[in-house]
Structure formats: C-alpha cells, structure tokens
Amino acid sequence: MLALSDLKALPGSIDDTAEEVTRQGGRGIAVQCDHTREDEVAALFDRVDREHGRLDLLVNNARGGHESFNGVFEAPFWEHPLSNWDTMFDRGVRNHLVASRCAAPMLVRQKKGLIVTTTFWDRGRYLRGSLFYDLAKASMTRLAFGMAHELKPHGVASLAVSPGWMRTEFVLAGHKTDEARWQEKPELARTESPRYLGRAVAALAADPAVMDKTGEVLRVADLARAYGVTDIDGRQVEAFEM
Numbered sequence: 001m002l003a004l005s006d007l008k009a010l011p012g013s014i015d016d017t018a019e020e021v022t023r024q025g026g027r028g029i030a031v032q033c034d035h036t037r038e039d040e041v042a043a044l045f046d047r048v049d050r051e052h053g054r055l056d057l058l059v060n061n062a063r064g065g066h067e068s069f070n071g072v073f074e075a076p077f078w079e080h081p082l083s084n085w086d087t088m089f090d091r092g093v094r095n096h097l098v099a100s101r102c103a104a105p106m107l108v109r110q111k112k113g114l115i116v117t118t119t120f121w122d123r124g125r126y127l128r129g130s131l132f133y134d135l136a137k138a139s140m141t142r143l144a145f146g147m148a149h150e151l152k153p154h155g156v157a158s159l160a161v162s163p164g165w166m167r168t169e170f171v172l173a174g175h176k177t178d179e180a181r182w183q184e185k186p187e188l189a190r191t192e193s194p195r196y197l198g199r200a201v202a203a204l205a206a207d208p209a210v211m212d213k214t215g216e217v218l219r220v221a222d223l224a225r226a227y228g229v230t231d232i233d234g235r236q237v238e239a240f241e242m
Helices: 014-025 038-053 083-110 131-154 169-175 192-207 219-229
Strands: 058-059 114-119 157-163 218-221
Touching: 038 083, 058 083, 058 192, 083 114, 083 131, 083 157, 114 131, 131 157, 131 192, 131 219, 157 169, 157 192, 192 219, 218 219
Parallel strands: 058 114, 114 157, 157 218
Antiparallel strands: none
C-alpha cells in the first residue's frame, strides 16, 4: 500500500494524533500498542483502569488489510491472494474481538458504556470484487450484534457504525493530493473527513437513549441527520454506496 501511494512511511504518528486531540479540546495520550498482541492490548486497558478508573467508549477501528493489498480492487475470489484473509481476519476482525474482551469487564462493572465497531454498510448488498473484504465487514457487523445481546443485560451498548468514503491519508496520497487541496479532485467530491465519523460517534456516546440502538448497524450519514452533525466543511455528506 505504501508503494502504491508513493509513500516511504506511514503518514502521521501516535504523537501527532494525540497532539491533535489536545488541540481540539480533549486530552490526547499517545500509547504504542500492537493490537494483534493480546498482552499489549490487555496492558493498555489495565492502564486505563488504573489511571482513570472507568471507560466510557471503545471504538474498534484497528483493522488489517493494507499489509497485503496488491492494488487490485475488483477480482473474482479465486484470484485474490489468501494473504488477504490473514490480514483482514487475523489482524482485522480479531483485533476488534481482543479489544472488546479487554474492555467488557470494565464496562460491565460500571453498568454503562458503549462499544462502536466500524464496518461498511452492506444491507442487502455484496461488495463486488472483494469477497474477503465483504466477509470481514460482515463479521464485524455480526460481532457488534452478538456483543450487544450479551452486554445489554449489563446496561452496555454495542453498535456497528458505517462511515462513507473517508479521506484518510492513504486516500489522499493515492489521489496525489492533501486535505488542503482535495476539492481540486472531482473524484473525491463524495468523500468525508474522518472527523465526520468521529462526530457521529461522539453524538452516540452522549445520547442517554443509546441503549435503544444497541445491536444496530448505523450509517454516519443517517446519524448526522438525526443528531444535527456536520463534517468539518459544514456539509452533511450523503451515504456512500458501492
């Protein structure tokens, strides 16, 4: 993915991200954690518990897939390498399960909280040309649904949230542009910033009636309308469908 995007290293860092969170009014704390390592994930949640004594929200978004991506978006499943399965499931879906297992005891203890698992809206659709991706996203949706059933008696909500086409660093690099100049690329007109998703998740976490939605698959575009959320450019970006 780096080579395809003409990048020598991944853009940004955990320190950059933490500093941006602080600039936006929060308190960003950079912690290095390999989400494929159960011991490192457990240590992270132990630290949260030790230093803060509570957990309000877990967003499962550490996914795999870029490691094995070969630039082919659409191909029959028998032509996609099996390495895509390993990255999307063993270093994708599994990451979400590992983090949720570590978070659940804290949430159950305090009898409130929210787990959001990012996915892709696939209701009645097939993500043509990428069977492994389709299966991975469906698994994430089912994971959120199953956890909702087991957490509901404890007052904890679990949801799957589907953003649209986000202007991540990789997307911008792949189109030879940046956040300051992306509007010069007509093909990116339907994209949304990552903060559009963040604002929708923040609205869910602040909703006292979020338990009414537990187990559902929700699109960021629909949440934006329901909660009055806009993207950083003031738009309510319409849902992106493949």
